[in-house]
Amino acid sequence: MTQTEWKQVSFVNRDTPLTITSEEIDLDTCFKEDEIVVEVHSAALNPADVFLHKSAYVRLSSSKPKGTGVDYSGVIVRRGAKVDPKWAVGDKVNGDCWVIYGAHGTVSNYLIFSPMAHPAIAHMAKVPEKTLSANPGASEFDVAAAWPLVFGTAYAAIFHPKRDWSKINNVLVLGASTGVGNSFVQIVKNHLKVKNVVGVCNENSIEYNKQFGFDYLVSYNNGKTLENVREVMKTKLDNEKFDVIFDSCGSTDFLPVMDEFLKKWDTGAYYSTVVGDVSNDYQNVNPLALLRRRLFVEPFRRFKPWRSYNYYFNMCAEDPEVMALANKMIESGEYVPQIDSVFSFENFRQAFDKLETGKAKGKVVIEIKN
Numbered sequence: 001m002t003q004t005e006w007k008q009v010s011f012v013n014r015d016t017p018l019t020i021t022s023e024e025i026d027l028d029t030c031f032k033e034d035e036i037v038v039e040v041h042s043a044a045l046n047p048a049d050v051f052l053h054k055s056a057y058v059r060l061s062s063s064k065p066k067g068t069g070v071d072y073s074g075v076i077v078r079r080g081a082k083v084d085p086k087w088a089v090g091d092k093v094n095g096d097c098w099v100i101y102g103a104h105g106t107v108s109n110y111l112i113f114s115p116m117a118h119p120a121i122a123h124m125a126k127v128p129e130k131t132l133s134a135n136p137g138a139s140e141f142d143v144a145a146a147w148p149l150v151f152g153t154a155y156a157a158i159f160h161p162k163r164d165w166s167k168i169n170n171v172l173v174l175g176a177s178t179g180v181g182n183s184f185v186q187i188v189k190n191h192l193k194v195k196n197v198v199g200v201c202n203e204n205s206i207e208y209n210k211q212f213g214f215d216y217l218v219s220y221n222n223g224k225t226l227e228n229v230r231e232v233m234k235t236k237l238d239n240e241k242f243d244v245i246f247d248s249c250g251s252t253d254f255l256p257v258m259d260e261f262l263k264k265w266d267t268g269a270y271y272s273t274v275v276g277d278v279s280n281d282y283q284n285v286n287p288l289a290l291l292r293r294r295l296f297v298e299p300f301r302r303f304k305p306w307r308s309y310n311y312y313f314n315m316c317a318e319d320p321e322v323m324a325l326a327n328k329m330i331e332s333g334e335y336v337p338q339i340d341s342v343f344s345f346e347n348f349r350q351a352f353d354k355l356e357t358g359k360a361k362g363k364v365v366i367e368i369k370n
Contacts, residue, residue: 002027008108009348009366010065013056018352020345021065025110027078034114036087037078041141042342043106044071044363045355046149046179052100067105070096073124073144074111074369087115094144095121095323096152096316107348109368120148122323125330135339138365143330146363147337150179151326152316154187157246157272161312164268165192168243172229172261175249176201176209176217179363180274182338184246189213190334191325198232198242200225208361212336225253229261247273258309270310338362 007022031037049068056066073094079087087093097106097118104111115121124144135143157180158165171188175181176199188194189212196215203219210217216236218228233239241263245254254261254271263269316322329335340362343351348366355364 001029004110006030006104006108006110007345008067008104009069009345010067010105011053011056012063012065013058013061014054015058018053018068018349020348027110031078031080031112032114033080033082034116035080035112036076036083036115038072038074038093038111038113039077039369040072040074040106040109040111041369042073042139042145042365042367043069043108044145044147044149044365045107045351046070047355048149049105050352050356056101061101064103066101067099067103067108069106069108069366070098071145071148071363072097072106072111073141077110084115087121092124092141092144093121094124094141094148096148096318097121098318107345107366107368109345118318119320120152120318120323122320122327125327127330128333130333131330131336134336135362138339138342139367141369142339142342142365142367143337146339146365147183147326147330147335148323149316150363151183151187151335151337152319152322153180153274153314154183154248155319155322155325156314156316157184157248157274157312158187158192160314161270161272161310163244163270165194167268168192169195170237170240170242170244171197172242172245173197173199173214174245174247174251174254176214177205177361178248179338181246181248182209182212182362183335184248185213186329186335187325191329196237198229198237200229205361226257233261241269243267243269245271247271248275250275262309265308265310268310270312272312272314274314340364342367 004027005022006025009018010021011018076089076091097113127140127143171194173181185197189197198216199214200218200220203221206217216232245262340360342365345368351364351366
């Protein structure tokens with residue numbers, strides 16, 4: 001019998017604050033035959049964590065505590081008898097574990113799950129010194145927790161439409177500063193070797209974003225996003241249109257004039273979004289408006305019969321191939337996960353506050369075990 005305290009950040013509904021709760025568990029009996037117990041070292045926050053909390057209406061939510069967090073890194077401390085032998089006690093692992101409104105999330109000192117049910121798990125990549133230097137003060141566990149969901153989301157936008165990327169020359173990224181946009185450009189530029197990648201971002205982030213592979217960056221601050229992209233097409237791309245337009249921030253700027261910027265649908269060109277038509281407002285989450293968009297607006301755009309372009313709404317799936325590609329790129333230096341800030345478990349509220357500003361450059365990470 002190994003009694004220990006299981007601590008996590010949780011909430012009951014949207015009217016209750018995030019708080020640290022705990023319960024006693026026996027590490028030797030708390031898992032099933034097909035489950036592992038991971039002692040979590042670090043967990044990274046995502047916008048979904050904020051939206052799930054603020055969407056938990058009192059009348060629709062149970063009175064039980066709900067965990068938060070999807071991304072994690074840590075060490076396996078227990079394993080069930082029926083777990084694949086490749087997952088052994090002492091292994092350093094990371095991944096993302098989606099359990100919407102589950103009793104436990106990854107912002108917790110222990111994570112108990114089945115690798116078969118949640119296959120987005122991998123042995124942690126060996127992090128190059130260059131990557132650690134790019135994230136001062138971050139540990140290998142912080143880096144490992146910082147990328148699974150954003151990399152997986154970018155991966156879905158790139159590979160789920162099933163295109164031949166050897167024939168893709170021009171890509172436009174809306175939301176170049178987002179975690180997903182950052183992962184997207186590193187995949188298409190460093191792994192797929194796309195010739196021209198153009199990014200749209202805040203003018204204050206242009207210099208920062210240059211280091212990740214964007215060939216050209218334009219600002220949206222002057223309200224002339226379309227004009228600025230037109231200028232790049234004219235002066236840098238020989239007036240050639242884009243093969244892919246990827247939206248990671250929530251934009252409608254290009255939808256009315258898509259034919260001017262995106263190649264014809266029969267070429268395989270496509271517009272992909274991971275957020276829909278409206279940018280995230282972390283301070284004023286409106287779940288009903290979000291639900292309306294998900295149920296009516298996005299499906300309408302996707303299936304509209306007279307639309308002249310291919311449209312995809314992509315979401316991250318728990319996929320071991322995502323983890324394998326990311327690890328390969330991390331170890332080769334092709335992918336450098338970005339961390340904005342690291343907070344202690346006790347200062348979790350500051351971490352969420354930073355995320356909700358919408359101004360973090362890179363992931364906000366919480367260290368569970370120092």
